[in-house]
Amino acid sequence: MELMKQWREHFKQLRAFDEAISLLYWDMRTQMPEQSAPLRAETIGYLSTEAFKRQTSESFKSLLNDAGSAEGLSSAERRSVEVAKTQFERNAKIPHDEYQAYVTLVSESETAWEKAKEQDDWDMFAPYLKKIVSFQQKFADYFGYEKHPYDALLYDYEPGMTVEQLDELFLALREELVPLIQQLPKETHSIDWSMPAEVQKQICHDWMNVVDYDLTRGRLDATVHPFEITINRRDVRITTKYDEQDCRNALFGTMHEAGHATYEQQIAPELDELGLGGGASMGIHESQSLFFENFIGRSVAFLERVYPKLQEVHPPYTSIDFDTFYAGVNEAKPSLIRIEADELTYSLHIIIRYELEKALIQGNLSVDDLPEAWNEKYKEYLGLDVPSNAKGVLQDVHWAGGSFGYFPSYALGLIYAAQLTEKMRADLPNFEELVSKGDFAPIKQWLEQQVHRHGKRLTPNELIEQVTGEAISVKPLIRYLSEKYTGARA
Structure with missing residues (x-):
C-alpha cells in the first residue's frame, strides 16, 4: 500500500506540472x-523540463523497479507500471538540456509559424522547422527502431503502430477512395457560407448544448488554429476559428473539438493518479472528434434538428431548403485546406503529410525542398495547384509544434470512428431517433462505457478488438462513405 501511495503521488506531481503548462499554453x-512570446516559451520550457526530470530521475527509476516486481497489483496498476516503464526507457535516453532546448524551440516555433502563415512567408518559418526536424531525427535514433526511424516517433501518438502497417492501411484506403471520388457529380452547390462571427459563436454554443458538451467543465474561445486542451479533468477547453467567409469551418470545427473534450471529460478520474488519464491514442482521440463532427454533425438527423434554429438566427438561410443545405454541407470535392476537407477526400490530405513526414525524418527530403514536394503531391493526389504556401505547406501547426507522427492519427481516427459507429448502431437500433430528438444521453453513455472511461488502460488495438470484435479495418469506413456519397441523399 505504501508503494502504490508513492506511485500515485508521483503522478499527482506530474499532473500539477501538466495543469500549469497547459494553462500557460492555452493563454x-x-x-x-x-x-x-519569448518569455512564455522559456517558462514553458523550464516547467516541462522539471516535469521531465521527475519522469527520468533515479528516484523514479527505483520506484519503477519496485512497482515492477510488486505483487497484488490491480489490472489498472499493472497497466500503469507497464506504460510508465516504456515511457521512462524512452525519456531517459534524451539529455535534459536537449529536452529543454527542444521544448523552448517548439514554443517559439509556433509563434513564428503564426506570423509566417499570416504573411505567407515560408522563409520566416523554415529555419525553425530545420531545427525541429534535426531534433526529431536525433530523438528517433535515441529511442531506437527496427525498420524505419518514423516508427520511433509513432509511439507517442499511436502505440503499437508501424510504418509497415500504415503503408498497408493507407494503400487499401487510397485504392478504395479514388474510384469513389471519381464518381462524384461535377456540379457544386452555390450556397453563400458567409456569416458574422457573433452569429457563428451563438450557433456553436447552441450545437454544443445539443450534443451535451459540458460547459460547466469547459469553455469555448477563438484562436488561429482550433484545438482542445485538458487543464484538468474538470476543465477541458476547446477553441475554434471564426471565418466570416465560411461558417462551416467554425461550426463543424467546434463539433470536432467538442468530441475531443467529451472524451476527456468522460475518462475515469481515478486513472489520472496512475498516469492513464489520457486517451488510448491520438487515433482513438480523433475517432471521437470525427464521430461528433461527421457521423453526428453532418448527419441528416442532427442537421434537421438544428437547421430551423440556424435559419432563425441567420435569416439568409430561410430561402434555402433543407435538402440543398444538407447537400452543401456534405459536398465532396478536392480542396486545398485539410481542416475544410470533406469526409471523402480528407484522408488523402493525411496520406500526403504522412509521406512527406516519413521522407523528412528518413533524410530523403530537405526542409528547403518541402514546399515544392508538397505542391507536387497535391497535384498528383487531388489534382490541385497550390497558389501559396499559406494555403499549402504552412497551413497546419503540427510541424511547428514538433508533432511528427501525429498526422496518421487523423486518418486512423476516421477508420476507428467508422468501426465504432457500426457497433454503436448495432447496440443502439434507435440511434437515428436519438440524434433527431437531441437525446444524447444513451449515446454518451455508450461511448463512456465502451471507449472513454478506459483512458490508457487499453492499447488502441485492444480497445477496437474489445468493442468491435475485429482488428482495425478500412471496410466499415468504405461502407459508410460509399453509402453516403453514392446514395440518393448525397
Whole structure:
C-alpha cells in the first residue's frame, strides 16, 4: 500500500506540472500579448523540463523497479507500471538540456509559424522547422527502431503502430477512395457560407448544448488554429476559428473539438493518479472528434434538428431548403485546406503529410525542398495547384509544434470512428431517433462505457478488438462513405 501511495503521488506531481503548462499554453494561443512570446516559451520550457526530470530521475527509476516486481497489483496498476516503464526507457535516453532546448524551440516555433502563415512567408518559418526536424531525427535514433526511424516517433501518438502497417492501411484506403471520388457529380452547390462571427459563436454554443458538451467543465474561445486542451479533468477547453467567409469551418470545427473534450471529460478520474488519464491514442482521440463532427454533425438527423434554429438566427438561410443545405454541407470535392476537407477526400490530405513526414525524418527530403514536394503531391493526389504556401505547406501547426507522427492519427481516427459507429448502431437500433430528438444521453453513455472511461488502460488495438470484435479495418469506413456519397441523399 505504501508503494502504490508513492506511485500515485508521483503522478499527482506530474499532473500539477501538466495543469500549469497547459494553462500557460492555452493563454499563449488565445490571448497572450504578442511581445510576451519569448518569455512564455522559456517558462514553458523550464516547467516541462522539471516535469521531465521527475519522469527520468533515479528516484523514479527505483520506484519503477519496485512497482515492477510488486505483487497484488490491480489490472489498472499493472497497466500503469507497464506504460510508465516504456515511457521512462524512452525519456531517459534524451539529455535534459536537449529536452529543454527542444521544448523552448517548439514554443517559439509556433509563434513564428503564426506570423509566417499570416504573411505567407515560408522563409520566416523554415529555419525553425530545420531545427525541429534535426531534433526529431536525433530523438528517433535515441529511442531506437527496427525498420524505419518514423516508427520511433509513432509511439507517442499511436502505440503499437508501424510504418509497415500504415503503408498497408493507407494503400487499401487510397485504392478504395479514388474510384469513389471519381464518381462524384461535377456540379457544386452555390450556397453563400458567409456569416458574422457573433452569429457563428451563438450557433456553436447552441450545437454544443445539443450534443451535451459540458460547459460547466469547459469553455469555448477563438484562436488561429482550433484545438482542445485538458487543464484538468474538470476543465477541458476547446477553441475554434471564426471565418466570416465560411461558417462551416467554425461550426463543424467546434463539433470536432467538442468530441475531443467529451472524451476527456468522460475518462475515469481515478486513472489520472496512475498516469492513464489520457486517451488510448491520438487515433482513438480523433475517432471521437470525427464521430461528433461527421457521423453526428453532418448527419441528416442532427442537421434537421438544428437547421430551423440556424435559419432563425441567420435569416439568409430561410430561402434555402433543407435538402440543398444538407447537400452543401456534405459536398465532396478536392480542396486545398485539410481542416475544410470533406469526409471523402480528407484522408488523402493525411496520406500526403504522412509521406512527406516519413521522407523528412528518413533524410530523403530537405526542409528547403518541402514546399515544392508538397505542391507536387497535391497535384498528383487531388489534382490541385497550390497558389501559396499559406494555403499549402504552412497551413497546419503540427510541424511547428514538433508533432511528427501525429498526422496518421487523423486518418486512423476516421477508420476507428467508422468501426465504432457500426457497433454503436448495432447496440443502439434507435440511434437515428436519438440524434433527431437531441437525446444524447444513451449515446454518451455508450461511448463512456465502451471507449472513454478506459483512458490508457487499453492499447488502441485492444480497445477496437474489445468493442468491435475485429482488428482495425478500412471496410466499415468504405461502407459508410460509399453509402453516403453514392446514395440518393448525397
